[in-house]
Amino acid sequence: MSVRPDYQNESLVNLSCAVSRYLGNATQYTPMDIDGVSLELCDKSVLLLVLDGMGYNYFLHHIHSGPLRENLRVKLTSVFPASTGSAITSLFTATAPLQHGITGWYVYLKQLGVMTQFLPFITLANDHPMDLEVAPFIGSPSIVRNPQIRSITIQPKDIVHSKYSTFLSGDSYRVGCKGLGNLVDTLSYHLSRSGKKFIYAYHGNLDHLAHEYGCQHEKTIQHLHQMDEKISTFLEHNLPDDTIVLITADHGLIDTTPETRVYGADHPELMDSLIMPVCGDTRSGYCYVRPSKVDRFLNYIDDNLSYACDVKKSTDLVTEGWFGLDEPSSVFDGRIGDYVLMMKDNHAFLNSFPGHEREIVVGHHGGTTEDEMYVPLILFER
Numbered sequence: 001m002s003v004r005p006d007y008q009n010e011s012l013v014n015l016s017c018a019v020s021r022y023l024g025n026a027t028q029y030t031p032m033d034i035d036g037v038s039l040e041l042c043d044k045s046v047l048l049l050v051l052d053g054m055g056y057n058y059f060l061h062h063i064h065s066g067p068l069r070e071n072l073r074v075k076l077t078s079v080f081p082a083s084t085g086s087a088i089t090s091l092f093t094a095t096a097p098l099q100h101g102i103t104g105w106y107v108y109l110k111q112l113g114v115m116t117q118f119l120p121f122i123t124l125a126n127d128h129p130m131d132l133e134v135a136p137f138i139g140s141p142s143i144v145r146n147p148q149i150r151s152i153t154i155q156p157k158d159i160v161h162s163k164y165s166t167f168l169s170g171d172s173y174r175v176g177c178k179g180l181g182n183l184v185d186t187l188s189y190h191l192s193r194s195g196k197k198f199i200y201a202y203h204g205n206l207d208h209l210a211h212e213y214g215c216q217h218e219k220t221i222q223h224l225h226q227m228d229e230k231i232s233t234f235l236e237h238n239l240p241d242d243t244i245v246l247i248t249a250d251h252g253l254i255d256t257t258p259e260t261r262v263y264g265a266d267h268p269e270l271m272d273s274l275i276m277p278v279c280g281d282t283r284s285g286y287c288y289v290r291p292s293k294v295d296r297f298l299n300y301i302d303d304n305l306s307y308a309c310d311v312k313k314s315t316d317l318v319t320e321g322w323f324g325l326d327e328p329s330s331v332f333d334g335r336i337g338d339y340v341l342m343m344k345d346n347h348a349f350l351n352s353f354p355g356h357e358r359e360i361v362v363g364h365h366g367g368t369t370e371d372e373m374y375v376p377l378i379l380f381e382r
Contacts, residue, residue, distance in 0.1 A: 003373035005077045005096070007325050012078055013090050015248065015377065016143065020094040022046055023198060024148030027094050028326065034246070034379055035073045044381070045191065045243045047199045050091065051227060052084060053207030053365070055252015056374035058215060062224055067232040068247065071380045078251045080322040081284040081366040082373050084207070085119050087250035092168035092200075093140035096324025100140040101331035103323070104280035104366060106351075108288070109137055110334035115276055121163050124277065125353050134163045139329030142170035147198065152190055154183065154201040172200070180205065184230050188238045196242075203227070207253070210363035214255040217362075235380050247378040252371045253363040254283070256348045261361075262308050265352030270305070273297040279337060281366025282348040286314065286337030297339070308347040312340045343367055 005011045010032060017031035022039040031040065039046060056075040063069045079090045079097055081104050089102040097103050107118040115124035118137075122129050144151045153160070153169035157176035165174070175190070177183045183203055190199060206227065209220040235245060264271050264278065271277075273293040278285035289297045301311045314336040317323065323336070341349055348364040365372050 001370060002368040003077060003370055004320075004322060004368070005080050005373070007096055007321065010074060010076050012076055012087055012248065012250070012375070013094065013096050013324070015076060015246070016091045016094040019046065019048055019198070019246075020143040022149070023143055023151070025094070025143055028099070029094065029096070034377065037244070037379070039244075042244065043196065045197045045199070045240070047187065047191065047201065047243060047245045048091070049187075049231070049245065049247045050088070050200070050202045051206060051247065051249050052202065052204040053210050053251065053253050053363075054224070054227075054249040054376065055371050056376045057371050058224070058252055059376050062221055063228050066228060067235050067380060068228055068378050071378050072376055073379045074377050075374045076248065076377050078373050078375055079324075080317075080368070081281045082251035082368070083281045083284075083366045084250050088119075088202075089138065089140075089168065091250070092142050092144070093138075094143050095140040098318070098324030098326070098328045098332055100138055101329055101335055102138065103286070103332075103335045104284065106279045106281070107137075107335060108276065108279045108286070108337075111136070115279060119159075119162070119164050124351075125356075134167050137331060138167060139331035142168050144172040144198070144200070145170035147171060150195060150197045152197060152199045154186055154190070154199060156202070156204060169200075172198075180227060180230055184234045188234060191238075191240050191243055207363075210253045211361050212363075214362035215253050216255060220363075239380070239382060241382045243381065245378075245380040247376070247380070249375040251365045252373070252375065253365045254346050254367065254369055254371050255362055256346050256364055260308070260345070260347045262305065262347060262349045263352050263358060264350065265358075267300070267304065270297065270300050273300065277351040277353075278341065278349060280340070282350055282361070282364045283343045283367030283372065285341040285343075285349045286335075287311075287339045287341060288337040289339060294338075301341075307344070309341045309343045309349070312342055314338055314340050
């Protein structure tokens with residue numbers, strides 16, 4: 001079943017709005033009450049822990065007991081596309097992709113005429129670092145810019161000081177960590193210090209393993225259980241009484257097979273109808289079509305790829321509310337191409353570049369399945 005984001009009530013955007021109100025900000029979207037708890041009136045510290053790739057269905061299937069399962073409150077929808085770039089930006093800005101403009105992992109910046117991998121802020125084809133600031137290309141400010149509560153951002157050492165992370169972490173104190181154990185130790189230290197505080201923490205290893213090996217590989221499942229064990233021990237034995245813990249994810253994943261991975265290089269007629277490679281994500285791809293070849297593009301999809309994807313007008317998806325509510329920001333213009341490839345079942349579309357080996361990625365996200373779109377919300381407090 002195809003799942004559309006619930007931007008009205010229970011999406012990552014509404015969760016972020018609740019946190020943003022806690023930090024003293026006004027919000028465009030409606031903040032959610034979490035199991036009857038309004039963070040805006042909360043006098044405790046708040047920890048928001050994001051476990052990349054831990055989809056709701058995946059969590060339910062593999063974690064059957066313990067503090068995390070017992071304190072699961074609700075399933076949220078991610079944003080569209082259900083991708084790290086879009087979802088993490090929503091969590092840090094309390095807005096949807098329609099406003100912040102980060103519409104997937106691969107983002108076309110029309111001001112520069114460049115396709116980027118936006119989070120590392122490098123060019124798509126050759127991983128060249130962009131010698132620019134990210135601020136002009138993100139349409140919403142950070143919720144931790146001038147926060148009224150002391151704020152801390154804890155991320156892996158290799159990304160905590162990136163241009164993207166630096167912008168989104170605003171005026172919070174940034175801390176780098178390495179691995180799950182170090183993350184838990186860092187959380188324990190900062191939460192033990194006196195005073196009301198907000199901590200955003202992120203752990204990405206589950207997502208990395210799912211991409212490389214697949215969601216159902218023993219290495220990936222083993223890491224999920226390691227996360228459950230270490231975080232549960234932390235919650236039960238090291239969490240101060242004056243803290244509310246919110247645990248969620250940015251998206252879930254779905255496994256592909258060699259037969260369901262579609263490579264652009266195998267479809268030269270399709271690629272010839274495009275102005276540039278496919279942007280967005282491997283499960284929701286934005287196609288910038290040459291005006292003279294629209295019919296050729298649509299006919300090719302219908303004749304050769306209809307088994308793998310539906311093709312939708314990008315403007316229709318905006319009108320239907322997939323990217324968010326209200327009006328788009330100025331940076332959103334040009335970010336989603338003319339048509340969107342909505343991949344079916346467990347198919348994925350991957351670009352191919354001359355001189356580059358084909359990527360063998362097993363786990364994918366960005367689509368609209370329940371496994372990708374639903375994420376858990378766990379609330380724990382003493």
